[in-house]
Amino acid sequence: MSSQSHLWSATSSTDSPAASGNRPGLDSRTRYPGRRFAQIVKLKPEFVDKYKEVHAAVWPEVLKQIKDCNIQDYSIFHDPETGILFASFKYVGYDYAGDMERMRENPKVREWWRMTDGMQESLVPGAKDSESGEPSWWKPIEEVFYTP
Template sequence: MSSPPKRVAQYVYLKPEYLQDYKKCHAAVWPEVLKQIKDCNIEDYSIFYDDAKSLLFASFKYVGSDWDSDMKAMSANPKVREWWDMTDKMQESPFPGATGSASGPWWKPVDEVFHCA
C-alpha cells in the first residue's frame, strides 16, 4: 500500500525589482529542472505571487517514499543548482542566515490547517 501524497507549502520573499525577471524565467523553466522535479516525485507544483507583500507562495504534492533521498538528488543536479543560483538572487529568505536553496532552509515551510479535496 502506498502512502498518500505529502502536500507541501512554503513561502519566500521576492525582491520587487526582479518581478519581471522571475516571471520570465518561470515562463520557460529549463527542461532539465522540470525533469528533476518529476524524477524527485514532485507533482502539481505551483508558485503564486502576492504583489502587496512581494511574497511567493509555492505548493506541491510529494508522491515519493523517501523525501530525504529525493531532495539530495535534487540538490546534486548541476542544472538545478545553476537554476537556484539564478533565482536565489531574486529572493529573500524568511530564515535568518539562509544563504541559498542548496544550503538548507531557504523557503519557509508552512503547516496545512485545512484541506478540502
C-alpha cells in the same frame, strides 16, 4: 514543509511517509497518496518581471528532475502587495529525503537555484541560499486546512 532548504531539502527520516505512519496497510500495489508541502519566500520588487519570465520557460532539466523526484502539482503564486511567493507541491514518492538529495545533486537545478535565489529574500533567519542546507531558504508553512 518541515525544515528544508529551498523547496527541495532533505529532511529527517521521520518526514518520510513510512516513518511518519502515513502508510498503514499499504503494500507494493498501492501508491502513496502524497504529502502536500507549502513554503514562502519574498521576491525582490525589482525582479518581478524577470522571475515571471524565467518561470514561463523553466529549463527542461529542472522540470525533468522535479518529476523524477516524485514532485507533482507544483505551483508558485505571487502577492504583489507583499512580494511574497507562495509555493506548493505534492510529494508522491516513498523516500523524500533521498529524492531531495538527488534534486540537490543535479548541477542544472543548483544553477537554477543560484539564479532564482538572487531574485529572492529569505524569510528564515540565517538562511544563506538554497544550496547551503539548514536553515532552509524558503520558509516552510503549516497546513491548517485541506479538503480534497
